[in-house]
Amino acid sequence: MNLSLLFAIMRVAGSPCADIGTLLLRRRRIMGKYVLEVKNLEKYYGQNKVLDKVDLSVRKGEIYGLIGANGSGKSTLMNILFGNSVIAATGGYSGDVLFEGEKVKLRSTTEAIGRGIGMIYQEFMLIPEMTVAENIKLTRENTKGILGKVLSPELCFVDRKKDNEDAAGVLEQLGFEIDNSYLVKNISVNAKQFVEIAREVNKGDLKLLLLDEPTAVLGDEDAGKLMKVLKELAEKGTSVIFCTHRLHEICQVCDHVTVLRDGQVVSDYGRDELDMRTLARDMIGYDVAAVKKEHQNREEKEILKFEDFSVYMPGEFLDGLNLQVYEGEILGLTSLSGHGKLAVGYGVMGQFPVKGEFLYGGAGVDVKNVRKTIENGLFLLPDDRKNMGLLLEHSVRDNIVFSGFYGRNLFQKKAAGIFPVRDRKEMERCVEEQMEKLEIKCESAGQKVKELSGGNQQKVCIARAVLVAPKVLFVMEPTRGVDIGAKEKILNSLVQINREQGTTVVVASSELEELKRISDRIAVFCEGKLSRILPPDATDEEFAFAFTGEEGKDGR
Amino acid sequence: MDGKIKLPQIIITAFMLALFVLAGFLGMDIPELVSGSFTKFVMNGVLVLAMIPMINAGVGMNFGLPVGIVAGLLGMCMAIQFRMTGITGFLGAVALSVIPAVLLGLLYAKILNMVKGKEDIAAIFIGYSFIPIMNFVWTVIPFTNREMLYPVGAKGLRPKISLENYFGNVLNELMVLKLGKISVPVGLLLAYAAVCLLVYGFFKTKGGTVMLAVGENEKFCQLSGIRIDRVRTMAIVLSTVIGAAGICVYAQTYGFVELYNAPLSHSFPAVSAILIGGCIGRRAKISHAVLGTYLYQTIYLLSAPIANAILIPQMSEIVRMIITNGIILYAFLKQERRRRQ
Numbered sequence: 029m030n031l032s033l034l035f036a037i038m039r040v041a042g043s044p045c046a047d048i049g050t051l052l053l054r055r056r057r058i059m060g061k062y063v064l065e066v067k068n069l070e071k072y073y074g075q076n077k078v079l080d081k082v083d084l085s086v087r088k089g090e091i092y093g094l095i096g097a098n099g100s101g102k103s104t105l106m107n108i109l110f111g112n113s114v115i116a117a118t119g120g121y122s123g124d125v126l127f128e129g130e131k132v133k134l135r136s137t138t139e140a141i142g143r144g145i146g147m148i149y150q151e152f153m154l155i156p157e158m159t160v161a162e163n164i165k166l167t168r169e170n171t172k173g174i175l176g177k178v179l180s181p182e183l184c185f186v187d188r189k190k191d192n193e194d195a196a197g198v199l200e201q202l203g204f205e206i207d208n209s210y211l212v213k214n215i216s217v218n219a220k221q222f223v224e225i226a227r228e229v230n231k232g233d234l235k236l237l238l239l240d241e242p243t244a245v246l247g248d249e250d251a252g253k254l255m256k257v258l259k260e261l262a263e264k265g266t267s268v269i270f271c272t273h274r275l276h277e278i279c280q281v282c283d284h285v286t287v288l289r290d291g292q293v294v295s296d297y298g299r300d301e302l303d304m305r306t307l308a309r310d311m312i313g314y315d316v317a318a319v320k321k322e323h324q325n326r327e328e329k330e331i332l333k334f335e336d337f338s339v340y341m342p343g344e345f346l347d348g349l350n351l352q353v354y355e356g357e358i359l360g361l362t363s364l365s366g367h368g369k370l371a372v373g374y375g376v377m378g379q380f381p382v383k384g385e386f387l388y389g390g391a392g393v394d395v396k397n398v399r400k401t402i403e404n405g406l407f408l409l410p411d412d413r414k415n416m417g418l419l420l421e422h423s424v425r426d427n428i429v430f431s432g433f434y435g436r437n438l439f440q441k442k443a444a445g446i447f448p449v450r451d452r453k454e455m456e457r458c459v460e461e462q463m464e465k466l467e468i469k470c471e472s473a474g475q476k477v478k479e480l481s482g483g484n485q486q487k488v489c490i491a492r493a494v495l496v497a498p499k500v501l502f503v504m505e506p507t508r509g510v511d512i513g514a515k516e517k518i519l520n521s522l523v524q525i526n527r528e529q530g531t532t533v534v535v536a537s538s539e540l541e542e543l544k545r546i547s548d549r550i551a552v553f554c555e556g557k558l559s560r561i562l563p564p565d566a567t568d569e570e571f572a573f574a575f576t577g578e579e580g581k582d583g584r
Numbered sequence: 585m586d587g588k589i590k591l592p593q594i595i596i597t598a599f600m601l602a603l604f605v606l607a608g609f610l611g612m613d614i615p616e617l618v619s620g621s622f623t624k625f626v627m628n629g630v631l632v633l634a635m636i637p638m639i640n641a642g643v644g645m646n647f648g649l650p651v652g653i654v655a656g657l658l659g660m661c662m663a664i665q666f667r668m669t670g671i672t673g674f675l676g677a678v679a680l681s682v683i684p685a686v687l688l689g690l691l692y693a694k695i696l697n698m699v700k701g702k703e704d705i706a707a708i709f710i711g712y713s714f715i716p717i718m719n720f721v722w723t724v725i726p727f728t729n730r731e732m733l734y735p736v737g738a739k740g741l742r743p744k745i746s747l748e749n750y751f752g753n754v755l756n757e758l759m760v761l762k763l764g765k766i767s768v769p770v771g772l773l774l775a776y777a778a779v780c781l782l783v784y785g786f787f788k789t790k791g792g793t794v795m796l797a798v799g800e801n802e803k804f805c806q807l808s809g810i811r812i813d814r815v816r817t818m819a820i821v822l823s824t825v826i827g828a829a830g831i832c833v834y835a836q837t838y839g840f841v842e843l844y845n846a847p848l849s850h851s852f853p854a855v856s857a858i859l860i861g862g863c864i865g866r867r868a869k870i871s872h873a874v875l876g877t878y879l880y881q882t883i884y885l886l887s888a889p890i891a892n893a894i895l896i897p898q899m900s901e902i903v904r905m906i907i908t909n910g911i912i913l914y915a916f917l918k919q920e921r922r923r924r925q
């Protein structure tokens with residue numbers, strides 16, 4: 029068993045703040061003058077003030093944490109610092125940004141990159157039709173041949189071999205294994221994240237790295253690898269602004285933390301003052317009560333059955349699954365990233381080639397016929413929300429009712445007794461109810477989803493799934509990118525439809541802690557195979573062994 | 585940012601106005617040109633509307649417009665065969681073309697659904713390969729009205745069938761309003777407005793909104809239980825039917841039904857028009873089609889006489905080509921860039 033895997037197990041098993049990484053990698057810090065200073069920053073979107081007199085200063089070689097509830101303005105701040113075009117297009121900002129002591133007003137990302145600023149977005153910015161290596165080396169390709177020397181560097185042939193080597197090198201440095209030649213559109217979400225990270229890390233002259241929730245899509249193991257890379261970068265003198273909803277990561281790596289609430293800086297802490305509870309309280313203003321499902325003992329009536337079910341999903345292979353799902357239960361699926369937990373749902377919904385049998389209520393299901401599957405009462409909420417989970421150009425309202433209205437013919441009434449027309453009142457009522465329940469932060473239900481903050485977009489997805497009221501609901505990473513308060517609301521929603529409507533819920537998540545709280549059983553996968561099914565109160569040790577696919581001590 | 589008129593539209597409108605001014609300086613009959621611009625506008629307007637359903641469903645540009653046009657030609661030929669005249673003749677021709685349009689549209693859709701992702705290029709080739717087949721059909725089709733057949737031999741349809749005795753200009757002459765020296769073809773404009781309204785209304789219905797959603801995000805729709813291929817088929821059939829109606833409107837203004845290779849000449853102008861109207865990406869609005877058609881057709885209309893008047897016959901044609909094709913290129917570039925982002 030290699031060392032990083034050991035870390036992962038310990039991290040999964042142990043308390044989140046147990047900071048083994050820091051103990052092993054004692055850092056010597058070369059902290060100097062401020063690389064970045066932000067003074068009195070204000071930003072409006074229309075009438076909506078999203079940043080209000082924000083001040084921060086980031087030193088050289090410092091890892092600076094930025095936290096806040098969903099919609100508090102973190103991404104907006106990052107976008108300003110990276111000269112993103114949305115900012116100028118929506119009326120610019122006021123206040124000063126000083127980079128290396130010099131006042132700057134970045135108008136484009138190219139300018140920002142030119143100054144040595146890099147950014148990893150909350151949503152991916154990769155070119156789907158290019159390979160992993162091409163994406164990593166994009167605009168910094170190695171070149172060969174004399175043509176370029178004679179004419180212009182733009183005309184050089186790209187030295188693919190060298191590029192591939194370089195890319196492989198960075199990926200190895202990050203400790204992530206993936207074939208360089210895969211097209212990005214075919215790789216899993218966490219792999220995409222590593223490609224993004226690799227692209228930034230590969231830049232030679234990186235002075236400031238902006239990370240907007242880079243770990244949201246990563247499992248604990250991969251997040252750990254990223255933390256390690258961040259520390260190495262910081263040691264070499266790169267400053268990092270790190271934004272996340274996982275407070276233990278903040279406690280683990282940050283030298284300084286600023287908490288934003290509704291666009292204002294509410295507090296500031298140095299490394300020694302960090303404490304998860306205080307941070308949580310500062311972020312959302314109240315103490316969060318953790319959702320816990322009470323476990324009922326009901327008869328085990330099979331509703332779904334997988335027989336030797338394989339899914340050929342690139343980067344997330346599922347191999348010969350045999351599993352029964354019982355009616356009315358919440359089943360958790362977990363694994364280290366890329367080990368198969370996500371493939372189950374995508375396979376059922378015919379998104380990738382499958383082999384083997386999938387039975388629903390005892391009858392075989394043709395997974396290719398997605399419409400039929402959904403009519404029968406199955407529904408899937410994908411983890412890749414930007415590409416599969418949202419209609420970005422549509423309003424919050426349209427998104428929330430879409431699947432119910434079009435897929436299941438809900439929200440309809442009969443006009444003149446015959447014609448089905450949409451029941452706007454009922455729609456509006458449901459939308460409002462969901463927006464209130466999940467606290468979706470937006471100007472109105474008519475606002476376009478693309479204008480919402482990441483976490484609020486996630487809540488829109490959940491609301492949509494809840495309104496479909498399926499018999500079996502597959503959800504993937506339901507709490508990705510949401511703040512700690514919203515996380516409980518989402519978990520609560522899932523527990524509630526399970527309890528009140530009897531929906532069978534299959535949750536694939538990399539956060540074991542949340543699965544333990546809401547699931548009746550937890551299926552752990554390793555290398556594409558089901559390794560163990562554990563009760564939620566199984567010991568950490570048992571889970572740790574299940575993750576690595578090894579037999580427990582009792583030889584089960 | 586979406587609703588606003590953007591820079592390219594402003595430039596091209598300015599170019600059009602400049603042409604009007606120039607025409608005025610050259611002593612041309614401005615009122616007549618303006619009147620002409622209205623007719624030209626509606627004449628081509630419906631054909632341009634045939635782009636909208638396909639673009640909005642994410643199928644791409646309707647380069648296969650000849651498919652719809654052929655359906656319309658079949659409808660008109662049948663109407664002539666049955667000697668239908670006047671406004672009923674026109675409406676009859678449109679109604680008769682619906683059946684071939686639906687059938688051909690289904691076939692067209694079947695092919696396009698098989699080549700997902702490369703629809704544009706496939707549609708172009710469908711258009712081009714369909715015409716020779718139809719050329720054969722036109723020569724053997726058993727119509728008997730002598731006015732449609734080759735004068736000699738009385739077999740095979742002639743390339744240009746006059747509508748004079750049938751429904752030529754029926755819409756153009758319907759309710760013409762004189763505003764000073766400008767004559768406004770109210771009936772024609774109303775007919776066009778009605779079609780626009782129909783298309784607009786369709787996109788407000790359940791079927792229409794689903795089409796927009798499919799155009800925006802197919803995966804999302806599939807996972808919501810929507811049969812993507814069915815929605816796309818519906819869009820393609822709709823585009824084909826509108827195309828068929830479009831050629832009927834065109835032919836009645838022109839006064840002739842043009843068979844054989846003529847349908848090929850309509851798809852590029854129609855694509856250009858909607859792009860000039862500001863449709864970039866996967867969302868086409870009625871306003872794009874309307875504005876685009878007017879700008880494109882009016883510039884086309886003005887440039888020829890102006891070029892003749894200033895005795896460099898090629899010049900204005902060249903300028904027009906540069907501007908319109910430049911806009912098309914711009915639109916495509918912009919579209920690509922958006923997709924990358």
Ligand SMILES: Nc1ncnc2c1ncn2[C@@H]1O[C@H](COP(=O)(O)OP(=O)(O)OP(=O)(O)O)[C@@H](O)[C@H]1O
Pocket residue numbers: 073076078096097098099100101102103104105114118150469470471478479480481482483484509511
């Ligand atoms: N393009 C836009 N147009 C209008 N409003 C916007 C736009 N982008 C963001 N907003 C609004 O600005 C506020 C701050 O959004 P931002 O994305 O910065 O939040 P965030 O702190 O990153 O949240 P999250 O943790 O959910 O990612 C939100 O209320 C959001 O609705």
Ligand SMILES: [Mg+2]
Pocket residue numbers: 102103104150240481482483
């Ligand atoms: Mg954000």
